[in-house]
Amino acid sequence: MSLNLVFMLLGIALTVLASQRNRPRLSMVGIGLLGLLLLLTPFISNNRDIMTNVFIIGLASVGWNVIGGFTGYASFGQVAFWGLGAYAAVVTSSVPNAAQATFGLPIWVGFIMAALVPALAALVIGWPVLRLRGHYFAIATLGVAIAVREIFKNVDCIGNQLLCLGGSSGLQIQPIVKAADREANSFLRYFVILAMFAGSVVFCWYLTRSKFGYGLFAIRENEEAAGVLGINTTWFKIGAFCLAAAFTGLAGAWRAMVNGSIYPTEDSIFDTNISLYVIIICLLGGVGTVWGPFIGAFTYSAIQEFLGALQGVPGFGWVLNWTNVIFGAIVILLVVFLPKGILQIVRNKGGFTWRIFLRNVRENSI
Amino acid sequence: MNETNLLEIRGATKLYGGVAAVTDISFNVQRGEILGLIGPNGAGKTTLVNMISGTAVPTRGTIKFKDEVLNGKKPHIIGKMGIARTFQVVKPFQNLTVLENVAVGAMFGKGGVKRSSAQAFKRGEEVLQFVHLENYRHDLSESLSIAGRKRLELAKGLAMDPEILLLDEVMAGLRGTEVDEAMDLIRAIHNYGITLLVIEHVMKVIVGVCQRVVVLDYGKKIAEGTPAEVTSEPAVIQAYLGKRYVANQAQGLTQEQSPLE
Numbered sequence: 001m002s003l004n005l006v007f008m009l010l011g012i013a014l015t016v017l018a019s020q021r022n023r024p025r026l027s028m029v030g031i032g033l034l035g036l037l038l039l040l041t042p043f044i045s046n047n048r049d050i051m052t053n054v055f056i057i058g059l060a061s062v063g064w065n066v067i068g069g070f071t072g073y074a075s076f077g078q079v080a081f082w083g084l085g086a087y088a089a090v091v092t093s094s095v096p097n098a099a100q101a102t103f104g105l106p107i108w109v110g111f112i113m114a115a116l117v118p119a120l121a122a123l124v125i126g127w128p129v130l131r132l133r134g135h136y137f138a139i140a141t142l143g144v145a146i147a148v149r150e151i152f153k154n155v156d157c158i159g160n161q162l163l164c165l166g167g168s169s170g171l172q173i174q175p176i177v178k179a180a181d182r183e184a185n186s187f188l189r190y191f192v193i194l195a196m197f198a199g200s201v202v203f204c205w206y207l208t209r210s211k212f213g214y215g216l217f218a219i220r221e222n223e224e225a226a227g228v229l230g231i232n233t234t235w236f237k238i239g240a241f242c243l244a245a246a247f248t249g250l251a252g253a254w255r256a257m258v259n260g261s262i263y264p265t266e267d268s269i270f271d272t273n274i275s276l277y278v279i280i281i282c283l284l285g286g287v288g289t290v291w292g293p294f295i296g297a298f299t300y301s302a303i304q305e306f307l308g309a310l311q312g313v314p315g316f317g318w319v320l321n322w323t324n325v326i327f328g329a330i331v332i333l334l335v336v337f338l339p340k341g342i343l344q345i346v347r348n349k350g351g352f353t354w355r356i357f358l359r360n361v362r363e364n365s366i
Numbered sequence: 367m368n369e370t371n372l373l374e375i376r377g378a379t380k381l382y383g384g385v386a387a388v389t390d391i392s393f394n395v396q397r398g399e400i401l402g403l404i405g406p407n408g409a410g411k412t413t414l415v416n417m418i419s420g421t422a423v424p425t426r427g428t429i430k431f432k433d434e435v436l437n438g439k440k441p442h443i444i445g446k447m448g449i450a451r452t453f454q455v456v457k458p459f460q461n462l463t464v465l466e467n468v469a470v471g472a473m474f475g476k477g478g479v480k481r482s483s484a485q486a487f488k489r490g491e492e493v494l495q496f497v498h499l500e501n502y503r504h505d506l507s508e509s510l511s512i513a514g515r516k517r518l519e520l521a522k523g524l525a526m527d528p529e530i531l532l533l534d535e536v537m538a539g540l541r542g543t544e545v546d547e548a549m550d551l552i553r554a555i556h557n558y559g560i561t562l563l564v565i566e567h568v569m570k571v572i573v574g575v576c577q578r579v580v581v582l583d584y585g586k587k588i589a590e591g592t593p594a595e596v597t598s599e600p601a602v603i604q605a606y607l608g609k610r611y612v613a614n615q616a617q618g619l620t621q622e623q624s625p626l627e
Contacts, residue, residue: 211473211483218470221459228419228453230445230474230526 008302019291058297063247069288072220077141081118085249086256088117118249152264170263286341377427402576450528452519475526
């Protein structure tokens, strides 16, 4: 069993501890141990980039959780913001050369743009699209994601070489540190991404206690009643969509930094699966909960890691071609039996019994 | 500004397609009164409340609150101005606790601008005490009984610190003793200085708490006056109360049921 899988499983267990809202002492112990685990991981792990990827997709899921979980608007197009964030960071921060006219500004400016540009895009897109509800909103966001990808494919330069996106040939990221510093770079990256991911969870914790957060919950529960109670539903929804875009955009920028190049294609930064992964992660952990994306990101990665490791076991080579099928089956079982995610098991008042699963099936069937 | 009239409805008309739900209705709600609004099902009572609270826009006519025209204003603006309402089909925030439900009203209503989230929860506790739901405050609102949910609707509206509260059939589905409790609650809210517009089928409530009554039928106003005046009006008896109600009243029988049942 790989060491990273152990870290992920420990991560799930400790995050579940940390999420015990009604037992503050247990929660503090959980947060403390989780912090310790995550600080030690890069020094012990043989492949810390795998753990870095957990945090990147987790950060993107935190974004989806704000619009899909807190506000009840299931976006199926988060990859649009993921890609926009990646392009914003690369265009801003990558060192310009003969092949590409990027701006070469400091990397932190790039990350500010990676949050800001998707948020602005969400403002413009959200204005019309957030008037739709349910399936129609989902389909519209799906369309937005496809449209954004096609725009990046076809637009090379805007305004006489002022802003160049590279069209279908994409953009390369000039290495910020020399090859010799790659080891240090990977450490630094691990901790900065971890800090952003943890920061986003702390932000959501604060959000769920703020007036803005309660406004979002009210919209999710009943939009008409929320409006009558004095909530400006239009702006609250747009605000949530912008926040979601900003978090997902930041995550996309990190993916670009790790990959070293971006192309406006489905197998690069506009991978449609990203839109689904962020939803699956929130479903795994618990939609609309503060810790859900954290638990979900660990669980999702642990399943992937486990299936990966299984392929190496003699007699299990066939798993390679069946990974997605098995993963899909797990997601179906989860939605049927645990629609509120893993957190539902521990949040259940009567403690854990197998009846939870049956009750969910009964309650959710029409 | 007209000191006595809190709400002025002038020629309000609402067409859905070609069908008129409400036609040319005019009346005032005076500051500090309890005004009853009665009429058979489909008479346009809820449509009228929808137009006042901004969830429906009048096709013609104007609705003024403290001399300010409400037509075309969004529900959340109207809510912040000091108009709160309940829904006939209750709309609790099911996955939030009872206290959270009420706190949301306290956060975003007329008094909400100055309140922090914590202060809104404190206000929510007060309101729950007032409507006697304090023992359920940490329960999910979906676990409440019908009577409880009706009370929660009232509490959410009250927490907004409104000047006028529009009650859309908060008694429907309640049992005898529950109706009495709810009537006491309405009087207590009124003593608090809040103007009330009460839609109700239970005539005992209308006669018991309202100072004036407006009667609608087929989207038109057919009578307006004190409960005694209105219940002796032939048009009202014909359209809504029925002859049995009048006969029972004459014999001194208490009419517990609504005229329609």
